[in-house]
Amino acid sequence: MLNIYQKTLSKKASFKGIGLHSGKIAEISLIPSAEDTGITFKRTDIKDNNLIKANFQNVSSTNLCTVIKNQHGVSISTVEHLVAALYFTGVDNLEIQINNSEIPIMDGSAKDFVKIINKAGVKNQTKKRKYLKISKEVKIHNKNKFINLTPQDQRLKVNYELDYENKIISNQKNIVDLSSDNLEDIYSSRTFCLYKDIQKIKEAGLAKGGSLNNAIVVDDNKIINEGGLRNEKEFVNHKILDLAGDLFLAGHRILGHVKTKHGGHELNKRCLDLLFSDKNNYELFEVTKPDIRKENFIIRSEKIAAIA
Template identity: 35%
Template sequence: MQNTLKSPAVFTGLGLHSGEAVRMVVHPAPVDTGVWFRRADLSGSDALIPARWDAVVQSKLCTLVANPAGASVSTIEHIMAALAGMAIHNALIEIDGPEVPILDGSSEPFVQKFLEIGLVRQDAPVRAIRVLKAVEVRDGDAVARLEPSENLEIDFRIDFAEAGIGRQEKHLSMANGAFVRELCDSRTFCLQADVDRMRANGLALGGTLENAVVFEDGEVLSPGGLRHNDEPVRHKMLDALGDLSLAGGPILGRYTGIRAGHAMTNRLLRALFADPTAYRFVDVGGTTERKLPGMGVHRGDLPIRH
C-alpha cells in the first residue's frame, strides 16, 4: 500500500551551489499524489513543480526540475532518494528558494527525520513500473541501462584517476531497508580542484568540508575521513535511486550505471518511456510489495558510526 508522512518534516540549511539559506517542509499528501514541489516564495499554480522525469531540465552537477512557467528546484536527488528509500509515495515539498538544502551531503538527515515522524499507510496499492526488456543509453565510456528483474537492483561502477577514489563497484538489491542500511549516509564527493573550478564559475558556494567528501592527491580532506571505504560509489547509487524515483513509481528492474550521472539516468528514463513495449505499470502487493525499497524500515536500519 502507498505511504505518506504522519506530519510535516521541516529542514533548514544552505543550498550546495547557491549558498543561499533555505527552509523546506515535506508535507503529507493524499493517495496517488506522487511527489510535488511548491515554491513558497512564488504564488499561484505557477509555484507547483512535479518531481517527474519529464520535468527535468539540463543542469550542471545536479538534478533540476522546472514547470512551464519557469519555476524550478535544483539538487533534488538526495531528498528524492530518501523518499524512495523510505517508501514515501505521496508528499508535497514546500520550499522557499530554488535549491534543496544540502545538509550533510547525504540523505541521512532526511531519513532520520522521516523515521522520527513516522509514516501513514494509505488505502491504495503502490503502482510500480515493471521493466519488460533492456533499455540502454551511452555517452562515450559512460553507460546507463535498465533490464528486467523481480525487484529494484542497482549495479554501479566508477573509475577516477584520483588515487583516493580509483575504481569502485557495488551491487545491491534495494529490497526492504537496503537503502537506509547501506547507502543513505554516503555523501556527495569531489576533488579540491573541482571545488576551486566550480567556485570560480559561481557554483558550490554552499559547499564545505562538512557537507561533501573532498579528495586531493589521494587524501580525504573532510574531517573524520570516509564513512565507508567505498563511499563514492555508494553515493552514486544513492543519486541513481533519487533520479530513478522520478519515474513516478518504484521500478521493478535492474539499473546498471557505468560512469553514469544525473543526465544519463534521466536520458535512460526518457528512452524507457519512449518505448511502450519496454515497460508496464503494475499494482503491487504481497511478496512483491515486500521487496520494494523502504518497506519495513525501522530506526535500527540506520548506519552506526563510531
C-alpha cells in the first residue's frame, strides 16, 4: 500500500567505510531533514558550494557507478546503493553529510545501509508524499539493450533480464514489485564483476577499494568468493537494486512497470531524461486517505508543470 505522508529518520545515524573506486575511507552522517527538502548530499570536506541534490539532472557520469555533481563541480560518486536503501526504507527527506567524494561500498549491497536506517528509525512527517505516475510509455532501445516504462497504478513493478555469455551468470530474470514484495534478496545482493575484467577496470583508475569483501568475482566457471551467492538470482537482483537507486533520482517514487534487458546506470539515466522531456509522460499525485472498505487508497491526482 502507498504511504500517505513523507518520512525522514527519527534520529541521526553515522557510519564509515571504504569507497569502491577511490579506495578512500569516508565518514557519513545521515541527518533528519524537513519536509519537501528531498535527499541532499553535503561534502563536509569542502567549505563552500558543497550541497548536491540527489536528482537525475545532476548525474555527471554513469561509468560503473552513478556520480552526481552540482553546478560548482562538487561531486559524489557511487550514490546508487544508499539512495536505493532510502527508497526501500521509505525515507523522503534526508541530509547525507560526507567528508569525501565517494559513498562507501560497504559489503557491495545495500544491506548495511538498510540496517543502519532501520536502527535509527523512520518517522512520519506532516506533509503528504507525492508519487510520480507514468502516464505514457517511455522506451529506449540500444542494440541488445532496452528499458521500457509503462503505466501501472499504485506500484513499481520491475521485470529485469540479464543474458551473459559467462556460464555462471548466464541468463537470469526476475520480476519484483518494489512497492509490496519482500525486498531482502534485492537489497542484500552484491555488486559483481568478471575476473577477466579486473585488470582493465584497475587500469582505468577504478576499483581501488574493491575486494572479495565487497564484490562477487566470477571466473569462467566458478565464483571466487567463499560461500558463493547469497541468493540464486543475486546477479539480476543487484541490477534491480541499482535500478531502484537510479530511478529514485527522479525526486519522487515512480509508479509504473519497468521492463529492461541488459540495463545499467547509463540506460537508467537516459530513461529519466526521456521521461521528463515531455510533461505528458507523467503526473504527480497525493494519497488523501485510506479507504478501509476497499483496503486500498483514494487518490487525488494533480498535474505538475515541472520538477525543479
